[in-house]
Amino acid sequence: MIRPFGFNEFLFILTAVQWTIALSAIAFCGGGLGGLGIALARTSSMKLLRLVTTGYIRLFQGTPLLMQLFLVYFGANIFGLPLNAWIAALLALSLHASAFLGEIWRGCIQAVAPGQNEAATALALNYRDRMRYVILPQAARIAVAPTVGFLVQLIKGTSLASIIGFMELTRSGQIINNATFEPFKVFGVVALIYFSLCWPLSLLARRLERHFARSTAR
Amino acid sequence: MPTELQTGATGASRGSDIAVRMEGVDKHYDDFHALKKIDLEVRSGERIVICGPSGSGKSTLIRCINRLEEIQGGRILVYGRDLTAGSAAVEAIRREVGMVFQQFNLFPHMTVLENCTLAPRRVRSVSREEAEATARRYLERVRIPEQADKYPAQLSGGQQQRVAIARALCMNPKIMLFDEPTSALDPEMVQEVLDTMIDLAEGGMTMLCVTHEMGFARKVADRVVFMDEGEIVETAPPSEFFTRPQHKRTRKFLGQIGIQQQNIV
Numbered sequence: 001m002i003r004p005f006g007f008n009e010f011l012f013i014l015t016a017v018q019w020t021i022a023l024s025a026i027a028f029c030g031g032g033l034g035g036l037g038i039a040l041a042r043t044s045s046m047k048l049l050r051l052v053t054t055g056y057i058r059l060f061q062g063t064p065l066l067m068q069l070f071l072v073y074f075g076a077n078i079f080g081l082p083l084n085a086w087i088a089a090l091l092a093l094s095l096h097a098s099a100f101l102g103e104i105w106r107g108c109i110q111a112v113a114p115g116q117n118e119a120a121t122a123l124a125l126n127y128r129d130r131m132r133y134v135i136l137p138q139a140a141r142i143a144v145a146p147t148v149g150f151l152v153q154l155i156k157g158t159s160l161a162s163i164i165g166f167m168e169l170t171r172s173g174q175i176i177n178n179a180t181f182e183p184f185k186v187f188g189v190v191a192l193i194y195f196s197l198c199w200p201l202s203l204l205a206r207r208l209e210r211h212f213a214r215s216t217a218r
Numbered sequence: 219m220p221t222e223l224q225t226g227a228t229g230a231s232r233g234s235d236i237a238v239r240m241e242g243v244d245k246h247y248d249d250f251h252a253l254k255k256i257d258l259e260v261r262s263g264e265r266i267v268i269c270g271p272s273g274s275g276k277s278t279l280i281r282c283i284n285r286l287e288e289i290q291g292g293r294i295l296v297y298g299r300d301l302t303a304g305s306a307a308v309e310a311i312r313r314e315v316g317m318v319f320q321q322f323n324l325f326p327h328m329t330v331l332e333n334c335t336l337a338p339r340r341v342r343s344v345s346r347e348e349a350e351a352t353a354r355r356y357l358e359r360v361r362i363p364e365q366a367d368k369y370p371a372q373l374s375g376g377q378q379q380r381v382a383i384a385r386a387l388c389m390n391p392k393i394m395l396f397d398e399p400t401s402a403l404d405p406e407m408v409q410e411v412l413d414t415m416i417d418l419a420e421g422g423m424t425m426l427c428v429t430h431e432m433g434f435a436r437k438v439a440d441r442v443v444f445m446d447e448g449e450i451v452e453t454a455p456p457s458e459f460f461t462r463p464q465h466k467r468t469r470k471f472l473g474q475i476g477i478q479q480q481n482i483v
Contacts, residue, residue: 115321121284122317122386123312123341124389125340133340138327
């Protein structure tokens with residue numbers, strides 16, 4: 001039986017957006033924590049740390065997100081750790097975000113003038129204090145815009161979690177489409193919802209970029 | 219009050235009156251030999267001016283004293299404590315050695331007062347009230363007490379450099395290093411920074427200054443050290459250095475910066 005695409009179907013899709021938002025938010029936080037560690041390791045004076053994290057970043061930047069999702073989802077099962085789609089998607093997206101945010105933030109840390117670290121070092125501040133009080137606050141200002149930009153990528157990336165069966169926006173669209181056979185309408189609505197999530201963020205990123213460009217030019 | 223450096227010093231007898239001793243210091247950047255077997259001894263309270271053509275190694279030399287630069291050979295002792303003896307020694311020495319940079323290097327996201335109180339609070343565990351009182355005292359001394367709550371970008375270059383001096387002084391250092399402190403300044407701001415340095419010198423601070431300000435050298439230096447191609451070519455009191463330079467390279471340098479020996483009385 002073919003259902004028409006009505007308000008109830010629209011509502012079904014709309015409520016699924018919460019899972020897209022939740023997945024994005026948690027992966028972004030996980031990726032943020034991991035990314036900070038990776039950015040610090042990439043800029044550390046210890047060669048081994050730099051090598052290992054460079055490898056990690058290359059690996060995640062050089063493979064499709066979908067493969068990363070598959071590897072975590074099916075890989076965990078092979079090693080006798082059956083993960084449900086929710087955990088697998090979170091884990092894969094967090095690892096993915098760690099690599100990308102780590103690389104973005106490395107650049108931001110290195111963009112802070114070297115004289116800042118020298119001055120802090122000459123004042124006898126240790127590594128922790130130099131990072132916490134001098135380098136990271138300045139790197140953070142540079143990082144805001146590209147970080148919001150990456151968040152937009154991440155939100156769109158969550159759509160791939162539908163393929164391992166995670167129930168989010170895209171997956172709900174597939175389910176409704178299977179019942180209504182109106183793919184253009186259904187996925188048009190899905191795309192519009194993604195757009196209404198991402199576009200304001202893109203605008204925000206651009207505004208922040210201009211704001212910080214002005215304040216650093218001062 | 220004994221400082222960490224003095225209590226930690228080996229060979230206490232000479233530890234108290236020799237501020238810096240460099241023995242055969244060698245420094246390479248890849249193929250470039252930046253410092254060649256440098257020997258230098260600076261007594262406590264002495265004011266040294268280091269000059270020389272660009273690329274002669276003078277900045278590198280003072281940057282080795284607080285280990286912003288690693289050295290490949292030789293030893294550096296600061297108040298008797300060996301800088302190559304590990305990170306604890308380096309930390310202890312940095313606490314006693316203040317540095318002022320050509321580009322000021324103030325922390326742009328902090329107010330002047332925060333710039334001055336960060337290190338005393340974090341490194342010396344001084345309370346906020348005490349750190350701020352000390353900072354205001356030194357800002358007074360460099361004659362910009364009214365700028366305490368501004369951000370560095372709101373100050374002129376000369377004011378920023380004086381904040382940088384105050385910030386270093388807030389750690390109560392025994393030695394001050396100046397790395398071309400007036401080179402990035404507009405000409406009309408050079409004197410205010412030099413006046414601050416002269417005031418500091420007259421207060422008995424041990425100072426090593428890399429500078430092209432020969433007027434400053436004449437006025438306050440106990441000794442002028444002339445470097446060229448990674449070597450110390452000549453060391454002499456300013457009266458001799460400017461009137462009777464011993465080496466051809468020194469005479470050539472003095473000529474290049476517009477100092478003719480016969481002009482100096």
